Amino acid sequence: MENYKTSLDAAFHALSDPTRRAVINRLTKSPAPVKELAKPFDMGLPAFLKHLRVLEESGLIATEKTGRTRTCQVKIGRLAEAESWLCEQRALWQARTDRLADYVETQMSRDTENDG
Amino acid sequence: MENYKTSLDAAFHALSDPTRRAVINRLTKSPAPVKELAKPFDMGLPAFLKHLRVLEESGLIATEKTGRTRTCQVKIGRLAEAESWLCEQRALWQARTDRLADYVETQMSRDTENDG
Numbered sequence: 001m002e003n004y005k006t007s008l009d010a011a012f013h014a015l016s017d018p019t020r021r022a023v024i025n026r027l028t029k030s031p032a033p034v035k036e037l038a039k040p041f042d043m044g045l046p047a048f049l050k051h052l053r054v055l056e057e058s059g060l061i062a063t064e065k066t067g068r069t070r071t072c073q074v075k076i077g078r079l080a081e082a083e084s085w086l087c088e089q090r091a092l093w094q095a096r097t098d099r100l101a102d103y104v105e106t107q108m109s110r111d112t113e114n115d116g
Numbered sequence: 117m118e119n120y121k122t123s124l125d126a127a128f129h130a131l132s133d134p135t136r137r138a139v140i141n142r143l144t145k146s147p148a149p150v151k152e153l154a155k156p157f158d159m160g161l162p163a164f165l166k167h168l169r170v171l172e173e174s175g176l177i178a179t180e181k182t183g184r185t186r187t188c189q190v191k192i193g194r195l196a197e198a199e200s201w202l203c204e205q206r207a208l209w210q211a212r213t214d215r216l217a218d219y220v221e222t223q224m225s226r227d228t229e230n231d232g
Contacts, residue, residue: 005134008131008132008134008137009132009133009134010132012128012129012131012132013128013129013132015124015128015202016124016125016126016128016129016132017125018121018124018125021124021201024205025205025208028205028206028208028209028212029208029212030212074205074209076206076209079202079205079206079209080206082202083199083202083203083206085137086131086195086198086199086202087199089140089141089144089190089195090144090192090195090196090199092141092144092145093144093190093192093195096144096145096146
């Protein structure tokens with residue numbers, strides 16, 4: 001079974017490049033053949049294929065060859081995994097912030113009672 | 117002004133390492149001095165400080181020196197930025213999936229009508 005840590009490493013690494021993020025963004029709208037995907041980018045096909053390979057190896061996209069056309073599609077599970085990790089961190093941070101706010105509020109109302 | 121693309125590059129790159137993700141996770145619970153942060157990791161201090169530098173340069177953490185102690189804390193804004201990007205991609209993908217489902221449903225009910 002694939003290691004969760006390793007898959008997050010690969011997913012976040014794949015997302016750290018603007019070309020690869022643009023490809024993901026394009027593929028969220030529909031699957032697309034490599035040729036069409038490559039068009040907007042000012043780079044040679046070999047360089048572009050390298051980016052696709054990083055995305056495929058990270059599990060963020062899948063590719064399938066039919067005849068002479070290779071079609072790519074986004075794999076939402078891996079994207080969701082990365083999102084979940086970030087969401088979890090924000091939730092932990094939020095929980096602490098809420099506890100701090102509660103503490104300050106309790107202290108303040110105690111101070112008010114003592115003054116009264 | 118800092119470029120949004122560049123900051124996402126740096127944030128996702130910083131998150132692609134398990135040590136750095138563990139540091140973020142620890143810091144969501146409370147700020148901590150470098151010495152305490154380094155403890156759970158089986159690596160020399162210089163290697164650990166390199167990880168902290170990557171995190172600080174990406175804007176995911178901030179550090180502050182008081183006397184001889186450097187304290188680190190998580191910067192939730194940058195974390196939220198990365199999460200938002202992922203959330204947006206998932207929403208785009210979901211919208212397409214919903215449209216596809218609607219289409220299939222319409223076709224199916226048309227077929228049923230024609231059969232009836």
